[in-house]
Structures are given as structure tokens and as C-alpha cells.
Amino acid sequence: MSKPHTTTTAPVLRSIEAKSPIWHPFTQMQTAAPPLKVVRGYGEILELENGKRLVDLISSWWVNIHGHAHPDIAKAIYDQALQLEHVIFAGFTHEPAEKLAVAVLSYLPANSGRVFFSDNGSTAVEAALKIACQFWWNQGQNRTKFITFNRGYYGDTIGAMSLGAVSEWWSPFRSLMFSVDTVSFPATFQNDPDVEEKEHQSIREIVTLFKQNPHHYAAIFIEPLVQGVGGMHMCRPQFLETLEKAAHEHDVLLIYDEVMTGFGRTGDWFACLKAKTNPDIVCLSKGLSGGFLPLALTITTDRVYQAFLSNDHQKAFLHGHSYTANPLACAAALASFRLLEENSNLFKTMEQKHRRFIELWLDEHPRVKQMRICGTIAAFKVDSQESDYFHQLGPWLKEKFIEKGVLIRPLGNTIYLMPPYCISDENLELGYRAIREVLDELEQ
Numbered sequence: 001m002s003k004p005h006t007t008t009t010a011p012v013l014r015s016i017e018a019k020s021p022i023w024h025p026f027t028q029m030q031t032a033a034p035p036l037k038v039v040r041g042y043g044e045i046l047e048l049e050n051g052k053r054l055v056d057l058i059s060s061w062w063v064n065i066h067g068h069a070h071p072d073i074a075k076a077i078y079d080q081a082l083q084l085e086h087v088i089f090a091g092f093t094h095e096p097a098e099k100l101a102v103a104v105l106s107y108l109p110a111n112s113g114r115v116f117f118s119d120n121g122s123t124a125v126e127a128a129l130k131i132a133c134q135f136w137w138n139q140g141q142n143r144t145k146f147i148t149f150n151r152g153y154y155g156d157t158i159g160a161m162s163l164g165a166v167s168e169w170w171s172p173f174r175s176l177m178f179s180v181d182t183v184s185f186p187a188t189f190q191n192d193p194d195v196e197e198k199e200h201q202s203i204r205e206i207v208t209l210f211k212q213n214p215h216h217y218a219a220i221f222i223e224p225l226v227q228g229v230g231g232m233h234m235c236r237p238q239f240l241e242t243l244e245k246a247a248h249e250h251d252v253l254l255i256y257d258e259v260m261t262g263f264g265r266t267g268d269w270f271a272c273l274k275a276k277t278n279p280d281i282v283c284l285s286k287g288l289s290g291g292f293l294p295l296a297l298t299i300t301t302d303r304v305y306q307a308f309l310s311n312d313h314q315k316a317f318l319h320g321h322s323y324t325a326n327p328l329a330c331a332a333a334l335a336s337f338r339l340l341e342e343n344s345n346l347f348k349t350m351e352q353k354h355r356r357f358i359e360l361w362l363d364e365h366p367r368v369k370q371m372r373i374c375g376t377i378a379a380f381k382v383d384s385q386e387s388d389y390f391h392q393l394g395p396w397l398k399e400k401f402i403e404k405g406v407l408i409r410p411l412g413n414t415i416y417l418m419p420p421y422c423i424s425d426e427n428l429e430l431g432y433r434a435i436r437e438v439l440d441e442l443e444q
């Protein structure tokens with residue numbers, strides 16, 4: 001074999017890196033700073049190529065609940081890979097999936113009965129909306145309308161986008177999306193004098209829709225307790241109780257998108273548990289596999305499931321993905337689940353830590369508005385007069401935080417922390433100190 005005609009490969013490699021063929025998500029490739037290359041992760045730390053370390057205060061898009069590269073999960077995947085890496089899930093099953101389904105159900109309300117597998121949050125939502133639609137169809141009712149909440153986010157596929165109401169990002173696809181009825185989300189924060197009025201208003205809007213269009217809605221979708229992408233807006237558990245009552249009185253399915261809120265995020269195992277409510281369908285992903293492999297679940301009550309049982313093949317849920325219930329992902333999820341059981345005190349006590357550091361570093365800061373905390377999540381609005389201000393400030397802020405050794409990605413003018421549960425007090429405080437310093441710089 002003849003050698004390639006360059007004698008040294010180093011310059012070639014450099015030019016390949018400078019001209020990476022990769023198209024990154026949510027990124028304007030022309031203006032964005034080059035992506036940071038990560039070579040290693042451990043606990044709450046990400047280590048960059050240049051040796052710099054970052055404290056991951058957003059659990060890398062909200063998935064790494066135990067931090068990075070946890071050896072228990074790594075080992076579970078390795079062991080499973082030597083045993084069975086994948087098998088078609090129609091007509092076949094396997095132990096990791098069976099065990100995972102039972103484990104997750106043991107922490108959900110008693111009426112949750114059936115577990116459908118897919119690969120990510122968006123597919124979990126797509127499955128939920130198709131299940132809701134067909135649930136009625138199988139019973140001779142044509143119900144294809146959905147109610148969702150203002151500023152909700154359910155994923156980036158066409159169905160999930162249709163349910164969402166996040167932003168103008170989706171303008172190019174508007175004509176592909178189906179229409180939904182949107183009601184206001186009773187977003188609240190510390191010392192909010194209007195919370196009850198907002199909740200009443202929201203329920204009034206929902207009941208009005210129900211009454212105007214009886215037997216019209218298949219389901220109502222909500223991100224329970226915390227709306228993520230829309231800006232970390234939080235509602236009270238009481239609101240979910242009222243919502244449940246209204247949905248069930250009017251015989252409309254209630255669907256919880258717990259893709260972000262599941263697995264300890266809200267300080268309890270699931271938001272539905274924290275709010276003592278019984279949704280008809282729950283969507284789970286993100287924290288499910290501890291951030292190791294893509295996996296999602298759509299979990300229904302037995303009542304919903306029963307509507308699919310028939311001698312008629314057409315009444316089955318004819319939906320699935322190639323990697324449905326991938327055994328490696330299920331093994332990772334099971335290992336993650338055990339870690340969560342062993343360390344549940346970490347997510348149950350993080351709220352107190354947030355409160356302590358907020359009091360120390362952010363209390364009464366003139367830029368801090370609408371502080372809200374739910375379990376492991378803390379968020380607030382940065383006060384600014386100019387409305388376009390944050391749009392321009394976003395990249396500057398991200399850069400500032402990186403300089404200070406923390407990974408924090410503001411959502412518009414909302415700064416939030418959503419750390420892995422294993423984070424040390426020192427590193428959590430580092431995050432708060434970095435925010436304080438950046439806010440003080442804004443003041444100057």
C-alpha cells in the first residue's frame with residue numbers, strides 16, 4: 001500500500017477540525033462561537049480539550065441526573081451489551097424492559113398500568129397524542145382536538161410542535177402544524193399576590209372550552225409544576241388538582257408531559273406524585289436513563305389501555321420505532337433507577353440548598369425578579385428595561401459563565417439552575433456566585 005502523498009497528517013487534521021461538517025442543534029452556525037470540545041465528564045464536571053473544567057449546572061440539557069459517566073450505569077450497559085444488545089420488540093420482550101416497566105410503575109399513581117417504549121421526549125409525546133386520539137376513535141368518537149398551555153413545550157417533531165406554543169422559531173412550519181386551543185398557564189413565583197386569580201382564570205378558560213365543545217377534545221396536555229423550555233415557569237400543585245377535577249368531570253384525558261419533571265426533578269419522584277394527581281397518560285424521557293442513552297416511556301392507565309383491546313387488528317396501537325425498548329438503554333435506565341432509589345435524599349434536599357444560596361447571593365438584588373424554586377430547579381427573571389436587551393445579551397452571558405467555569409444557559413431573560421443531584425455544595429455555590437458576579441457587572 002502506498003502512503004498518502006502528505007508526509008505529515010497534522011495540518012490536514014487541523015483543517016478538518018476548523019471545517020467540521022457538523023450542523024449543531026439550536027445554533028446559528030454563521031455567527032455562533034465554535035463549539036467547545038469536551039473530552040471527559042465525571043460527576044458534575046465537564047472537562048474541555050484545553051484542560052478547563054466546567055461545572056455542569058444544567059445537567060447537559062436536563063438529562064444527567066447523577067452527573068457524568070457514573071460507573072454503575074457504564075457497567076450496566078457493558079454487561080448488557082455482552083448479553084443482548086437489541087431485539088425487535090414486537091412479538092419479543094426482554095428482562096431489562098420488563099424490570100424497568102415494573103420499577104417505574106411502582107412510583108407512579110396506582111391507576112397507571114401500561115408502559116409503551118420509544119426513544120426520546122418528542123416521540124413519547126407523539127405516542128401520547130396518537131394514543132389519546134385513538135382511545136376515542138376505538139370507542140366510536142372522532143375527537144382530534146387538544147388543549148395546551150401558553151408557553152408550553154413538548155418537543156420538536158411536527159405533532160409535538162403543534163402542541164407547543166413556544167415561539168416564532170416555528171413560523172416556517174406553521175402550515176404543517178395542526179391547530180390546538182391554548183389556555184393561560186398560571187405561572188407563579190415567590191410572594192406572588194395574584195396566584196389564585198391566575199389559577200381561577202386558567203380553569204375558567206379550560207371549562208369554557210369544554211362547555212363550548214363537548215365531546216370535541218381528546219386530551220389536555222400540561223408540563224406539570226414546571227414548564228421547561230418556555231422559561232422555567234412554575235405552577236402550584238393545587239392547580240394540578242383543580243385541573244384534574246375539571247378534565248375528569250368533562251371526560252377529557254389528562255396528559256402529563258413529565259419528560260423534564262420526572263425522576264426527582266421537582267423534589268419528588270414525579271410531579272404527579274408531588275401534586276397527588278392521577279393523569280391518564282404520562283410521558284417520560286430525559287432523566288430516565290441517567291443521561292446515557294436515548295429512551296422514553298409513554299405510560300397509560302388501564303382504562304386507556306383497555307380501549308385498544310379487540311379482535312380487530314385496526315384497534316391495536318400500530319406505532320413503533322426501530323430502537324423501541326433497546327436493551328442497552330433499558331439497562332442504563334434500570335441502573336439509573338437504582339441509584340435514584342439509593343440517593344433519593346439528594347433530590348429531596350436540594351430545594352433547601354437552593355434556598356440557602358439564593359438568600360446568601362441573590363436576595364434583594366435589584367436585577368432578580370420572580371424567583372421560583374421547585375425541588376432541584378431554581379429560576380428567576382433578570383430585570384431589564386429594554387425588551388430586546390436579552391436577545392443580544394444571551395451570547396455574552398453564556399460566554400461570561402463559561403469564563404467563570406460554569407455551564408449555565410439562560411432561556412431568554414430567565415436564568416435557571418438545574419444541576420445533577422450529586423453536585424457538591426461548593427460547586428452549587430460556585431454557580432450562585434457566578435450569577436451574582438454577572439448580575440453585578442450588568443449593574444455597572
Ligand SMILES: *Cc1c(COP(=O)(O)O)cnc(C)c1O
Nearest residue numbers: 120121122153154155228259260
Ligand atoms: C425536552 C422536552 C421534550 C422533548 O424531548 P426530546 O428528547 O428533546 O425530544 C418534550 N417535553 C418536555 C417537557 C421537554 O422538556
